[in-house]
Amino acid sequence: MPGLSPVFNARTAEASPAVLGILVCERDDRPPFAESAFLRRLDRIGSRRGLRVMAFAPWTWDWREGTVKGWTWDTGERRWITAREPLPAVAYDRAWPETDDEKRRYRAALRRLRENAKLTLLNGCLPHKGKVYESLAKIGSLRKLIPPTALYRGPDSLSEWLNEYAGAAFLKPIAGSKGRRVAAVSERRDGTVALTGRLNDNRPFRIEAANRREAIDRLARWIGDRSYLMQPLLELNNEDGNPFDLRALMQKDADGRWALTGIAARLGAAGTVTANLHGGGTAAPAYGTLARQFGECRGRELLRKATDASFAIAASLETSFGxxxxxxxDYGIDRNGKLWFLEANAKPGRAAMASAGASAASAAAERPLSYAKSILLRLATTDNRCSPQGNGC
Known part of the structure; x- marks a missing residue:
């Protein structure tokens, strides 16, 4: 492809303003991409709202014709069918590249597409966790929610951290997701060390080390040259001793205003260190979970605090990152009832919202389409398809 942006001529296809593209990563098996069931649900909702939903991988873009290899759901044949389609004006990123090579391919293709075509991303992206923490820590009301955090810089940095935080630490990838490749370190009085966490495929692990040096060396080999953050090992467990947290889903409504879709509790499996659903956790109603742990009055107060924090964090992140x-x-609550902000995800799952109530589960799928349609209507009248500021992935 030439280095200059392509010149669109009479043969260049024009995208319909009533089409929402869904960015995906194609795969050879069936279904042809992840979250097929969710995309079919978006298709059903979109058809009721006069919005056509089409999935495509960014590397299928043909700059000469202005088209992509589009996937649409054929209700009659109950399968995904494909055809060359005009590049949509707006795309909703639900791609899940798995390997490092696939991640590089996806990012390069999306960057090429955005630099050379008119495409608005519905959902922006966030930087790594360290930058998110730094940004939120600048706001006084949010600073107290963020656990002490430092960059892992090798064995000596972890040893110093253990000295400062009573022989315990929680380590997580600076850019990880779904609870994968996290590790908890806990020294015992006899000098032995328990290492628990999750592997890259989200399977839990538990290792007993004879002493701190053995534990630190094991972790150093496991981490390798990856970037990690260190935090205190907070006691984020329920009354049964199993991990639990809260997932709040914030979404834009049709008017472009932030709305809280719902808050659900996520309960981790026994013997694990995280409550992620991808790692075997289950969802539960937030209030009932908190009431059992802290009492009804305190449970309501914690929900209110999580709600207030969610609006403040969403507004702050959007101001900082587009x-x-x-x-x-995601929020953790320690044994003393202290609310902690754990992390933010600009490409969130929504399975937990079923436990937040029927209206939350419904809104979780409908709100992205309502917001997308409002953007498409505006673009149809202004043709101002500028990408969101500062959110290039």
């Missing part, structure tokens, strides 16, 4: 359509926010 326009967003939705953000998943």
């Amino acid at each position: 326009r967003m359509a939705e953000i998943g926010l």
